[in-house]
Amino acid sequence: MGFLSIAIQLVLGIVFLIFGFVKFDAKKRAKDFERYGYPQWFRIVSGVIEMIAAILAIYGIVNQTAAAWSGLVISVIMVGAIFTQIKIRDPLQKILMPVVILILGMIILALNWQFILGQ
Template sequence: MEILTYILQGILVLIFVFAGFGKVMGFKAHMEAFNHLRLPQWFRIVTGIVELAGAALLIVGYWASTFATAGALIFAITGVGGILSHIRVKDSLKDTAMITFLTILAVVVFIYYV
């Protein structure tokens, strides 16, 4: 089970490093997504920083599990916020599927370390 958890951590790290970097740097796709979700652009930057911090915690979590627990919890909370944002603008299940999947992965990693 430990190897599977390390793989899930790696998946979360890769996805959230790219997503967080894109949000902080102001990539067009992320700017449009936040406009679609009717969220302010400053919140995009805050979200990107939170995602990068969570990824850093998961990386350190390979050596100290407490950090992985914190990183996974950050991603789970961020994911729930993302899901609620999609529900608020009445996005389809298809549009909400990726953040739902990532939230489930984060919850699995969190539960493993708790």
């Protein structure tokens, strides 16, 4: 595994740990999820999924199958985030961060795709 892949996975792991923990802050995030049009239980579920993605990204440094799955999960999460921000008509600046994270997730997935297929 190359340095670039390890660096991206560490960054994504840390970012998604933070994203996941923040979802449990009921006051601020509850208002955000109301604005998004999502129920409050989805806030908790998405936080757990983001923390799982973070753990997979960090563990993926030593296990390329975990890296591949983290890239897939992160990519799916970010596609959902982008569609949500488009749906609520957020400005382009707010959509840029999920797009960058989506690209990073897709890089990790592309570098490790064969491990999902079992090759």
